[in-house]
Amino acid sequence: MKKSFIQNFLLCGLSGWCMECFWTGLHSVLKHKDKTFLCRTSVWMFPIYGMAACLNPICKKLKDKSALLRGGVYALCIFIAEFFSGKLLKKYGACPWDYSKAKLNYKGVIRFDYAPCWFLVGLFYEKLLSRSNIK
Numbered sequence: 001m002k003k004s005f006i007q008n009f010l011l012c013g014l015s016g017w018c019m020e021c022f023w024t025g026l027h028s029v030l031k032h033k034d035k036t037f038l039c040r041t042s043v044w045m046f047p048i049y050g051m052a053a054c055l056n057p058i059c060k061k062l063k064d065k066s067a068l069l070r071g072g073v074y075a076l077c078i079f080i081a082e083f084f085s086g087k088l089l090k091k092y093g094a095c096p097w098d099y100s101k102a103k104l105n106y107k108g109v110i111r112f113d114y115a116p117c118w119f120l121v122g123l124f125y126e127k128l129l130s131r132s133n134i135k
Helices: 003-032 045-062 067-091 112-132
Strands: none
Touching (some): 003 112, 045 067, 045 112, 067 112
């Protein structure tokens, strides 16, 4: 395994964890009026976010395409990864999220209303991965 993949995996995993902490903390403030900005995540999320390092070859192929196309492709990739990792973790009773009560969910493991978020997260990872490739 290449050193750069491991570095990208760690970078994506840690940045994903930080984004999740911010997102769930913001949710606690807005929905529950919790002024402590309490966040919630799972150790399982680190490798799931870390797998965004696999976007690197796709980023390189799409580098000259529009942001709309690139973000759409990344969002689709994130949905696919979220679906399969969610189904696998559910099989073992270890899935830290359950979207089954959300209106636009699919099998309780993905929410289609998160598409704009995943679009932006994908573009963020693209930027992160392109900066880590500079030598």
